Amino acid sequence: MFEDRYSLAFKLYPYEKSADQDAASPVRHPVVIMGGGPIGIATALDLGLQGIPVVVLDDHEGIGMGSRAICFAKRSLEIADRYGCGDPMLEKGVVWNVGKVFHKEGQVYEFNLLPEEGHKYPAFINLQQPYFEKFIVDRVREAQAAGAPIELRGKNRVDNITEFDDYVELAISTPDGDYKIKADWLIGADGAASPLRGMLGLDFQGRVFQDSFLIADIKMTADFPTERWFWFEPSHGSGASTLLHKQPDNTWRIDFQIGWDVDRKEEMKEENIRRRLDAMLGDVDYEMVWSSIYTFQCKRMDKFRHGRVLFAGDSAHQVSPFGARGANSGMQDVDNLGWKLGLVIKGDAPDSLLDSYSEERVYGAEENILNSTRATDFITPKSKASHIFRNAVLSLAGDYPFARPLVNSGRLSVPCTYDGLSLNGPDMLTGGPARTRVGSACPDAPLVDGFLLSQLGNGFQILTIDADALDSLIEDGVGAKQLKLSSADDPTGALAERYLGDATSAVYLIRPDQHVAARWDRFDETAVRAALRTACGKEA
Amino acid sequence: MTKNVTITPNIADPDGFYAKLINMHDGLIDEESAALNARLLLILANHIGDRAVLDEAMEMAAKS
Structure with missing residues (x-):
């Protein structure tokens, strides 16, 4: 039933x-x-x-x-x-920008994500x-x-x-x-x-990782800062690694890495979860909201x-x-x-x-599997050599900034760029920025009134910057409409930086999912129609 | 601050580099791993060549 x-x-x-x-x-x-x-x-x-x-x-x-x-x-x-x-x-x-990395008893370093300006949405919430x-x-x-x-x-x-x-x-x-x-x-x-x-x-198919994580969501009235804290091998003994993250409603998410051979039932007992939490948080009051144990895999x-x-x-x-x-x-x-x-x-x-x-x-x-596997290998080293290198990176990262990019407690998810795949049309914008190359998801940019992405998507569009084009065209049943912009629409220069680069004008064919299908320095109807066919899986 | 050794990030694709470095040790026993590291270090040291850099790097590694 x-x-x-x-x-x-x-x-x-x-x-x-x-x-x-x-x-x-x-x-x-x-x-x-x-x-x-x-x-x-x-x-x-x-x-x-x-x-x-x-x-x-x-x-x-x-x-x-x-x-x-x-x-x-x-x-x-x-x-x-x-x-x-x-x-x-x-x-x-909750939006956060400051993160701290700890190893054993001490803080290794602190970072600020310093997000790029001129986007409607933050790097993440x-x-x-x-x-x-x-x-x-x-x-x-x-x-x-x-x-x-x-x-x-x-x-x-x-x-x-x-x-x-x-x-x-x-x-x-x-x-x-x-x-x-x-x-x-x-x-x-x-x-x-x-x-x-x-x-x-x-x-x-893929890899199963031999480790378990205990998650606890707790409500705290204590005034903890809105930061991401990641401990490698915390000396307070709460687990092999621990992550503390702020959520809305005064709720904090804590992940404890607790090893592979654990008695799940025993670990899920409130007194045992509280023992780990108390070891980490010290003398603060909190209420437990939710907890779970998970293992994970990288498969597809x-x-x-x-x-x-x-x-x-x-x-x-x-x-x-x-x-x-x-x-x-x-x-x-x-x-x-x-x-x-x-x-x-x-x-x-x-x-x-x-x-x-x-x-x-x-x-x-x-x-995504590559990135998340690399982070997992850093957090839970799979061999003695890997563990030695991981701890060497952490021991250098405090004094020497060069080691910090090697510290990997998870890389921020960014959209995939479909480099070299079947729907891509020509990339003919000389001097065009790499970040808006064919296959990439359009980055946002502030316009005089609102943001660029609010005007893109749902259908195909021909984004023109300081270039002429047809208002709209239909190729074999599929329409594309012009979004006509000029330097006058670009109060901060971000549009030019993200879409023109060294070019003085640009024409982008943009898919309904806001990915770049093709780009040129000027409008050529035959080329745009051909790219539109390619982007719809038809013979050009 | 260091006098001779570059301590700002200087490796493109740090994650790819690190993964390759770790994967070199797949299937090796401890002595083989240590020997691999020694060979790698000697190759890099010769490439750098500059004794001032090498001496300072050795001091940094010893005290971290």
């Missing part, structure tokens, strides 16, 4: 009987999403805002308890902003995952009220799927019994343990598309938590998949465009 596997932070989509359950034969839907986590719901929002009917099936009735993902990077917030739910995240989240999810669901409710064809079905568990040439049939359990539906496209956003992956018998699927089934988020790739690349990379999957699936469903692009989703996001997953 329907036993919840976890308790809920917010019950947002209670079970309601759907008309599909009484239908004489299985009702067919354009898109069905398995999993109502942040990635599933955000995908539904992306598609729903395009007017594409989408059904989300979740075996629970809302958002699970526990802070889980807590660092949301700039790119995730920018994607959420494109969907219309970035502002409440920023308002609720700390926010408990349930809030992040709730703001997306709130936006879904608002979009539904405005007519977006999104359905969230709670307590709908997919038990079985059958694949056909042009659709998938799903067998679903509910509190009212079983029913079936068909989906032209099925998206697996059902998490790291993905039942869907299991049903299809697909591989999930070989391909994220399997015929009519697409995988996104943790179901497709799993990383260690260091560097905040789990939920953040999942949001980039959503950003990448949404417009491509939209074009394919509307018949404006061939379904091979979806192969580029797999190509680009596998590339992103590889980058």
Whole structure:
């Protein structure tokens, strides 16, 4: 029957009987999403805002308890902003810039991230995952009220799927019994343990790390600074490494590395968690909010598309938590998949465009796995030699700044640049900045009134800076509109620095996910049309 | 401050460098690791050549 596997932070989509359950034969839907986590719901929002009917099936009735993902990077917030739910995240989240690194009993050094100016969103915010999810669901409710064809079905568990040439049939359990539906496209956003992956018998390859981490969320009224503190081998004996992070609501997140051979039940006892916390915090009052023990893996699927089934988020790739690349990379999957699936469903692009989703996001997953594996190897050295080098770096880092870039307690998640991949068009902007090269996610820039990214995305755009172009064009069913800017729109010079470099004018073709598809120094209609075809997976 | 040794970051792609350095030790026993480090150090020392730099670096390493 329907036993919840976890308790809920917010019950947002209670079970309601759907008309599909009484239908004489299985009702067919354009898109069905398995999993109502942040990635599933955000995908539904992306598609729903395009007017594409989408059904989300979740075996629970809302958002699970526990802070889980807590660092949301700039790119995730920018994607959420494109969907219309970035502002409440920023308002609720905690922004920090100062971090401290400790080794054994002492502080090694302190750093300030000194974020670049001129972006609507900070490098990242700390926010408990349930809030992040709730703001997306709130936006879904608002979009539904405005007519977006999104359905969230709670307590709908997919038990079985059958694949056909042009659709998938799903067998679903509910509190009212079983029913079936068909989906032209099925998206697996059902998490790291993905039942869907299991049903299809697909591989999930990579490395398992032999260590466990105990997380505790605590509420403190004590006036701790809003900083990130990372201890390597703390002498207070709370674990092999410890991370302290601030979250909203006077809540702090503490991660203790506790080793591989641990008695989970024993470690989860409140008195034992308090023993570690007291060793670290000293004599302060706190209230325990949530705790959990996790182990982790760095794994990914070989391909994220399997015929009519697409995988996104943790179901497709799993990383260690260091560097905040789990939920953040999942949001980039959503950003990448949404417009491509939209074009394919509307018949404006061939379904091979979806192969580029797999190509680009596998590339992103590889980058994330590489970065998070390196951080993990530094935090939990895998050999004696590695441990000796790690401690040598830490012992030098206090006096000698050269060693600090080698200290790796997680590298900040930044969006992947799709260098050299299939959808890329020509990069013909002589003297153009490397950061806006073809394949990169557009960096934000302040304009006279607001920010650049608020004006980009959802469709293809031709961004011109001090250059002429057509107002709009349509190539084989796909439109692109001009966004005309000039030096007069650039009060701080950031637009020129980020998009012109040494060039005096620029024309960028920008994809619906705000990635650069091609760029030139001036407008050439034939070249832009060809690049637009390439970006949609068509022959140029 | 040091007189001769560069102490500001000077290696592009520090994470890639560090990963390669650590991965060189995969599968080695302690003596082999120590010998590898010794060879690497001697190669780098010869490349630097300057005794003032080498002497200062040795002092830095000894006191850290």
